[in-house]
Amino acid sequence: MTDSWLxxxxxxxxxxxxxxxxxxHExxxxxxxxxxxxxxxxAESWRRSVRAGVGPD
Incomplete structure (x- = not known):
């Protein structure tokens, strides 16, 4: 993918x-x-969520 925002x-x-x-994600x-x-x-969003204690569901 050439544009990381797409x-x-x-x-x-x-x-x-x-x-x-x-x-x-699994x-x-x-x-x-x-x-x-x-x-x-x-990926950064997933990592921030983990650090903030947000559950995967």
Whole structure:
């Protein structure tokens, strides 16, 4: 993805992107690691939420 503020590239499948992000979030909540294709702005949001004590649900 070339623009880190775009959630989807033109032509991307939104349902597939949602599945990918759901799996990435599950991995993050279980292991604390964030992998691609999670955008940096999203990963930082997840980390801030953990530091603030916000639950994953």
């Amino acid at each position: 959630a989807l590239e033109p032509g991307a499948d939104p349902a597939e992107r949602a599945r990918t992000l759901r799996r990435a 991995t993050f909540t279980a292991a604390g690691t964030v992998s691609r294709p999670v955008r940096a702005v999203v």
